[in-house]
Amino acid sequence: MNNFVYIRAENSQRALNALWETNNAKFLGGGTNLVDLMRERIEQPDAVIDITRLPMNQITELPDGGLRVGALVRNSHLAAHPLIRDRYRVLSQAILMGASAQLRNMATTGGNLMQRTRCYYFYDSAARCNKRTPGSGCDAIDGFNRIHAILGASSQCVATHPSDMCVAMAALDAVVRVTGKNGERSIPITEFHRLPSDTPSQDTNLNPDELITAVDLPNFPDARKSLYRKVRDRASYAFALVSVAAVLDVKGGRIQNARLALGGVAHRPWRATAAEQFLLHRPAEEKTFREAAELELQAAKPLAHNGFKVELAKRTIVDVLMELAGKAEVQ
Amino acid sequence: MSIFSKVTQAVVQFVPDRDRDQLSEEHRIVGKPIDRLDGPQKVTGAASFTADFPLEALVYASLAFSTVAKGKIRKIDASEAEKSSGVLSVITHKNAPKMKDPPLFSPSSGTDAAASTANVVNTDEIYWNGQAIAVVIADTLDGAEHAASLIKIEYDEEPAALSFEAAKSQAETPKNIMGEDTEVERGDTEKVLAQAKYKVDHVYSTPRFNHNAIELHATTAAWNGDQLTVYDTSQFVRGVADSLAKMFSLKKENVRVLAPFVGGGFGGKGSMWGHVQLCVLAAKVVGKPVKLVLTREGVFRTVGGRTPSEQRVALAADETGKLTALIHTGTTASSFANDFAEQFSFPARHLYATESLYLTQKLVRLNTTPNTFMRAPGESIGTFALESAMDELAYELGIDPVELRLRNDPDQDPAKHTEFSSRHFKEAYRLGAEKFGWQNRPAQPRSMRDGKWLVGQGVGTAFYPAYRFPAAARVRLNADGTAVIQSSAQEMGMGTATVQTQHAAERLGLPLEKIRFEYGDTNLPQAPVAGGSNQTVSIALAVQQACEKLHRELLKSAKQDQNSPLSGSHFDEVRACDGGLFRRDKPETGETYVEILSRLKQDFVEAESETGPPLETMKYSMGSYGAQFCEIRVNEQTGETRVSRWVGSFDTGRILNPKTAVSQFRGGIIMGIGMALTEETFFDERTGRIVNPSLAEYHLPVNADIPKIEAYFLDIPDPHTPLGAHGIGEIGITGCAAAVANAIYHATGKRIRELPITLDKLL
Numbered sequence A: 001m002n003n004f005v006y007i008r009a010e011n012s013q014r015a016l017n018a019l020w021e022t023n024n025a026k027f028l029g030g031g032t033n034l035v036d037l038m039r040e041r042i043e044q045p046d047a048v049i050d051i052t053r054l055p056m057n058q059i060t061e062l063p064d065g066g067l068r069v070g071a072l073v074r075n076s077h078l079a080a081h082p083l084i085r086d087r088y089r090v091l092s093q094a095i096l097m098g099a100s101a102q103l104r105n106m107a108t109t110g111g112n113l114m115q116r117t118r119c120y121y122f123y124d125s126a127a128r129c130n131k132r133t134p135g136s137g138c139d140a141i142d143g144f145n146r147i148h149a150i151l152g153a154s155s156q157c158v159a160t161h162p163s164d165m166c167v168a169m170a171a172l173d174a175v176v177r178v179t180g181k182n183g184e185r186s187i188p189i190t191e192f193h194r195l196p197s198d199t200p201s202q203d204t205n206l207n208p209d210e211l212i213t214a215v216d217l218p219n220f221p222d223a224r225k226s227l228y229r230k231v232r233d234r235a236s237y238a239f240a241l242v243s244v245a246a247v248l249d250v251k252g253g254r255i256q257n258a259r260l261a262l263g264g265v266a267h268r269p270w271r272a273t274a275a276e277q278f279l280l281h282r283p284a285e286e287k288t289f290r291e292a293a294e295l296e297l298q299a300a301k302p303l304a305h306n307g308f309k310v311e312l313a314k315r316t317i318v319d320v321l322m323e324l325a326g327k328a329e330v331q
Numbered sequence B: 001m002s003i004f005s006k007v008t009q010a011v012v013q014f015v016p017d018r019d020r021d022q023l024s025e026e027h028r029i030v031g032k033p034i035d036r037l038d039g040p041q042k043v044t045g046a047a048s049f050t051a052d053f054p055l056e057a058l059v060y061a062s063l064a065f066s067t068v069a070k071g072k073i074r075k076i077d078a079s080e081a082e083k084s085s086g087v088l089s090v091i092t093h094k095n096a097p098k099m100k101d102p103p104l105f106s107p108s109s110g111t112d113a114a115a116s117t118a119n120v121v122n123t124d125e126i127y128w129n130g131q132a133i134a135v136v137i138a139d140t141l142d143g144a145e146h147a148a149s150l151i152k153i154e155y156d157e158e159p160a161a162l163s164f165e166a167a168k169s170q171a172e173t174p175k176n177i178m179g180e181d182t183e184v185e186r187g188d189t190e191k192v193l194a195q196a197k198y199k200v201d202h203v204y205s206t207p208r209f210n211h212n213a214i215e216l217h218a219t220t221a222a223w224n225g226d227q228l229t230v231y232d233t234s235q236f237v238r239g240v241a242d243s244l245a246k247m248f249s250l251k252k253e254n255v256r257v258l259a260p261f262v263g264g265g266f267g268g269k270g271s272m273w274g275h276v277q278l279c280v281l282a283a284k285v286v287g288k289p290v291k292l293v294l295t296r297e298g299v300f301r302t303v304g305g306r307t308p309s310e311q312r313v314a315l316a317a318d319e320t321g322k323l324t325a326l327i328h329t330g331t332t333a334s335s336f337a338n339d340f341a342e343q344f345s346f347p348a349r350h351l352y353a354t355e356s357l358y359l360t361q362k363l364v365r366l367n368t369t370p371n372t373f374m375r376a377p378g379e380s381i382g383t384f385a386l387e388s389a390m391d392e393l394a395y396e397l398g399i400d401p402v403e404l405r406l407r408n409d410p411d412q413d414p415a416k417h418t419e420f421s422s423r424h425f426k427e428a429y430r431l432g433a434e435k436f437g438w439q440n441r442p443a444q445p446r447s448m449r450d451g452k453w454l455v456g457q458g459v460g461t462a463f464y465p466a467y468r469f470p471a472a473a474r475v476r477l478n479a480d481g482t483a484v485i486q487s488s489a490q491e492m493g494m495g496t497a498t499v500q501t502q503h504a505a506e507r508l509g510l511p512l513e514k515i516r517f518e519y520g521d522t523n524l525p526q527a528p529v530a531g532g533s534n535q536t537v538s539i540a541l542a543v544q545q546a547c548e549k550l551h552r553e554l555l556k557s558a559k560q561d562q563n564s565p566l567s568g569s570h571f572d573e574v575r576a577c578d579g580g581l582f583r584r585d586k587p588e589t590g591e592t593y594v595e596i597l598s599r600l601k602q603d604f605v606e607a608e609s610e611t612g613p614p615l616e617t618m619k620y621s622m623g624s625y626g627a628q629f630c631e632i633r634v635n636e637q638t639g640e641t642r643v644s645r646w647v648g649s650f651d652t653g654r655i656l657n658p659k660t661a662v663s664q665f666r667g668g669i670i671m672g673i674g675m676a677l678t679e680e681t682f683f684d685e686r687t688g689r690i691v692n693p694s695l696a697e698y699h700l701p702v703n704a705d706i707p708k709i710e711a712y713f714l715d716i717p718d719p720h721t722p723l724g725a726h727g728i729g730e731i732g733i734t735g736c737a738a739a740v741a742n743a744i745y746h747a748t749g750k751r752i753r754e755l756p757i758t759l760d761k762l763l
């Protein structure tokens, strides 16, 4: 680990000032990702701004019936919150399937949004990685790429975004609230994370002068009928090979509303818009689900070791939608 | 086999057996489920592990690793590292004091213990990607780690041998395997196979695995003139001490190595890895005690693991299921800095009767971290192949997999043709089958289901040899009626200290509380490496002999004293009980140790004994056996596999402590589940680099992966071992991977012959 300056900010303005005034500074949330990366010398900030004292650890109701989740709400708190469990089941499930209880106790909402890829070659400073060192090349494309992207990757980078929480948020159309030199702005979560294209070093569209303050979850009654399914290499404490967050509303056997997002398949949580459109008004049955999944994964470009993810993603989509449809019938 | 071993083998047949240990049947303290004596110390944090010893003026070392697999260091620039704050020294091959070559581990040498011949930091030669090439010593750990990152290295890279597949064509047949003949041949197996009606013939492969004990490898070294004291996370303190003495040209008695507690070893701490000598070297260079704790990545880079293997098993049988041919051959890998052909062919030497038999192994060399002993080396991967094949043959024949094994239980050792010292293979199978409820299992694959989950049940044979190595122990009786047992043995969490205390209490006729077992220190009588599951039995025999010696001496002294009620008693006429020696025929006649010592006016009496080579293992076929039964569920959609039930049934001689024994079996089975389903080292053949050197990406099973595990044992004493016991550390993992693979076949109809069985293989 390199030497760095530690700054503890008491409020957002001080945190931002510190960010703007210091060269190469990073915010510190739970530290479960940043500190690891600093120890691996992947991140080498000159200053670390501890924001955990900022008053952004509340979950509050919005006038329109949505919820505002402060950027410093811990993952375990968010997952356990009665309103989240009641209204946004998929989000609570997704968080609880991530990491371990100890990590979730530390991890913050903002930090989770900003966590970096788990690509093996990103983590090994002896390897080539365009995300870590732009222009150096990518050792994953022809290396061990079983955990890598099948959708939206580029010739520069095939990394995936590892978060579970963000996949659920993508299905819920959450909005990330940030504040920076130009004041406040809102970024829909589906536009928050980027595809790698030829700038894989940039994970998100957050500007370097900005602080995430909250995530808004819109009023969305259908989200009560939601489900998160995570497929991984062991029963717990592993990142998703493929995950599916879905919301499904069925009336009279026909799909009224469908939201679908995939994790573990792309550089960002993958909102399956093609599948969603296909599903609308069609009968809620296995054939429809399978066709929707096929459609969404038409664009998949597997690498040497991750071809299985294409079929796995399709099957998981079908499985999750079947389960939701089954429940809908019963209701 | 060398002429010498042939002759020994022949002669040994006429050597009389040791008397059967009378304590084999004793049930006072041995055999009781006593809590681990070191438990309270461990759960309260009072136990000091290697990295916990607070030495005065301690400084910290960190290593830099090579990033190429083969070549020479062309240039090494440590100037920035040297200038970094708090740095005391940077040692590279340019300035390192010379050490003698590391003496490579060899069982025959007794105490040579180096894991590799690479004299790291004394050479510019690179043997593997991740080899230590510089040591930084600083007044803080962070300072040392940071400075290590500032070292700039240039290499003259050379083409490296990295592909197992490509190297296979140049595989060589090692001269011997762990001292046994590499090749075993009886009859014309290929001919029998070709003509057989019922047969299977397949290739099974297992990947690289890495050690991941909870406690990272660590060494603390302190010099005082030419006296060296080392705390080390070792399974073999004596070996480390003697190897360091050789490397640093010291008298053996001037090197003391301590390992009072070790946080798991599993073979990974069974030999001396490069960081140990580098820590000692660093302490010498800076003239201060140095602590070196490998990072988790450091363990992956510098400590070897299990070799990859590719094994062919071909079996032929007649229509009754009797084996007519058994072929088990294949290839493993070693490095250019060690020499270890993992003995996957060993189980087939001892398990099944067969008309014809052919076993052999080949070895390739790759530019990798030297491979090493890991969780039943050989037997775990060997039983995966052999026991998968047995299952395949059972389906070929339409005979129940349990029944097939029972029908091939041999009367004598199939390779050595010697008598078994103790073999209750059938009983172990029957007990396991009954506890598991095997008779209810439908034979047909894909015949059980639980919603989306296909359910399957599988079985595999467990096997591990019963080793004993020469060992020494000292027993001291104090005037206050307490006793101390000493041996340099190592406690890695398996219960050694507890079981040896139980043993000594039984042997001396004292209550547990009166016994103290001292271990983990080379100042004590020499114990062998705690490996090959030998330690319990090896130490037990030394303690048994030392106690006997002591008792004989006490009787001799009593004989000379008419006042002693034991006067005139022979050794065979007395037994140790109730805190002393009492006549067998008149249990009220005798003397307590307190009385004897007070009569002798001595503060203590002691005796030491050193045991000889294990002639019994040459005379008899000595092994432990078992049957692993499991039930698994495979998600039909996603291929995820979950183990839902496990029953292990073992024939491992007398059980000394059912509580610690069950923990050993369970631990082994958990490792077996990891081996079957999740663990794999990703080795990038382009660079020779391990790409998942962390617990996040190297998937050990977690609690959620482990079902309730039931472990049963027959508890039948072996007449040829002290206490009738066998070591039980390693057998638990053997047979597990096959049991899982066989259950997966039963659930899905898919036969997977390549570990680990990840979900992509089942989609």
Ligand SMILES: Cc1cc2nc3c(=O)[nH]c(=O)nc-3n(C[C@H](O)[C@H](O)[C@H](O)COP(=O)(O)OP(=O)(O)OC[C@H]3O[C@@H](n4cnc5c(N)ncnc54)[C@H](O)[C@@H]3O)c2cc1C
Pocket (backbone or CB within 6 Å): A026, A027, A028, A029, A030, A031, A032, A033, A034, A035, A036, A051, A071, A075, A097, A098, A099, A100, A103, A106, A107, A108, A109, A110, A111, A112, A113, A114, A115, A162, A163, A164, A165, A210, A211, A212, A213, A237, A238, A239, A240, B696
């Ligand atoms: C072993 C392991 C297993 C894991 N498994 C999973 C898993 O299965 N699923 C999963 O989803 N996650 C998993 N995680 C990742 C975990 O969820 C993240 O590490 C965690 O969410 C990060 O949150 P944090 O608050 O600790 O972030 P930090 O480490 O504090 O910060 C991460 C990044 O976010 C930035 N940041 C933090 N807060 C803000 C803010 N308010 N505004 C702007 N930038 C900010 C930091 O500067 C830093 O760059 C795992 C982690 C580990 C170590």
